[in-house]
Amino acid sequence: MINKVMGSVIPKMAHATAKKAVSGNAEKGSRLTRFLQSETLGKVLDVAADNPVICQSLFSLAVCCGARPVTNFAITKDKGDATYASCHSISSGVIGFAWPLVFATPLAVGVKRVLAKPHKYLKPEMVKKFYPNVGLVDILGKDGKAIGKKVATNTEGEMLRKDGSVLCKDLEPLMIYGKEEKAVFEAAHNNLMVDKSGVVRSKTVFKTEKGVIKKDKDGNNIGCAVQKDLTPITEEMEIGVKKEQNVKNFVNMSADIILAPPRAALTIALIPPILNLFGVKKKPKGDAAQANTQNNQTINVISASNNTVQKTGGNNIASAFNSFKKGGV
Numbered sequence: 001m002i003n004k005v006m007g008s009v010i011p012k013m014a015h016a017t018a019k020k021a022v023s024g025n026a027e028k029g030s031r032l033t034r035f036l037q038s039e040t041l042g043k044v045l046d047v048a049a050d051n052p053v054i055c056q057s058l059f060s061l062a063v064c065c066g067a068r069p070v071t072n073f074a075i076t077k078d079k080g081d082a083t084y085a086s087c088h089s090i091s092s093g094v095i096g097f098a099w100p101l102v103f104a105t106p107l108a109v110g111v112k113r114v115l116a117k118p119h120k121y122l123k124p125e126m127v128k129k130f131y132p133n134v135g136l137v138d139i140l141g142k143d144g145k146a147i148g149k150k151v152a153t154n155t156e157g158e159m160l161r162k163d164g165s166v167l168c169k170d171l172e173p174l175m176i177y178g179k180e181e182k183a184v185f186e187a188a189h190n191n192l193m194v195d196k197s198g199v200v201r202s203k204t205v206f207k208t209e210k211g212v213i214k215k216d217k218d219g220n221n222i223g224c225a226v227q228k229d230l231t232p233i234t235e236e237m238e239i240g241v242k243k244e245q246n247v248k249n250f251v252n253m254s255a256d257i258i259l260a261p262p263r264a265a266l267t268i269a270l271i272p273p274i275l276n277l278f279g280v281k282k283k284p285k286g287d288a289a290q291a292n293t294q295n296n297q298t299i300n301v302i303s304a305s306n307n308t309v310q311k312t313g314g315n316n317i318a319s320a321f322n323s324f325k326k327g328g329v
Contacts (some may be wrong), residue, residue, distance in 0.1 A: 027216050057097045063091045064089045068086065072089070131167055131240070131243070134154065135161055167244065182198075
């Protein structure tokens with residue numbers, strides 16, 4: 001009974017103490033501190049983490065339609081060149097933003113929907129490859145014998161780890177604050193201790209790195225931090241969580257990875273006709289412009305010589321072109 005009380009009441013007390021301390025600091029802190037600790041910012045960051053393609057496109061849109069045009073006109077002497085470069089940048093930004101909205105977002109939504117509950121679409125063995133920490137339970141037949149495996153889930157349909165915690169959730173170590181609380185907790189749990197930073201650690205299960213037990217500066221074994229349910233956070237669990245996070249990141253980026261090549265090709269193909277539609281053309285530069293000017297002058301000289309009118313001795317009018325046809329020149 002004591003274990004249950006200490007395992008539930010003390011964490012709540014610690015959480016309340018920590019929350020009060022953070023709130024007090026936020027009230028005394030600057031506006032920036034309050035903003036960084038605000039719930040609104042947290043929600044925005046959560047949305048950004050789940051939709052990286054859209055967020056990147058929005059950032060690119062702001063740069064292409066704002067920062068680049070301003071920079072072009074600020075540092076480019078030829079305003080015609082600045083106008084063309086700015087229009088090119090804006091077109092690129094708009095196309096880059098429209099692409100994920102039209103194509104990438106629906107694909108990403110479909111992929112996320114499937115992988116949000118992969119146990120409904122994939123075999124347990126395949127799910128295990130993606131999520132090594134996932135728990136598998138036996139499927140029992142009418143005679144009570146195991147006839148197969150299925151992924152362990154809770155009442156809400158969320159996949160569970162071997163230790164019963166929800167999959168794809170961070171491992172949160174239990175924290176105990178205050179000398180009295182620490183003493184009471186350690187007295188109720190002989191196999192656990194609270195370190196100087198307030199982290200509850202196991203005395204029997206030790207933290208490892210590549211299978212080797214880690215030691216503190218005094219040469220003592222470092223115990224594994226434990227979660228709120230007093231389950232030790234082992235190296236295997238930490239590796240599994242990293243793999244879970246890698247799978248989540250890959251899923252979030254999969255749409256952009258698949259559609260990146262055609263998006264680049266489409267952007268390159270669409271920009272010239274879009275600029276031509278608005279009458280924006282690139283001004284010839286350097287040797288090319290000079291060569292065009294010289295060619296035009298040469299054509300004009302030849303045209304003039306072919307149409308030069310000359311007077312003959314008999315006051316007849318003749319041209320160089322006529323004499324050429326008659327065999328002269």
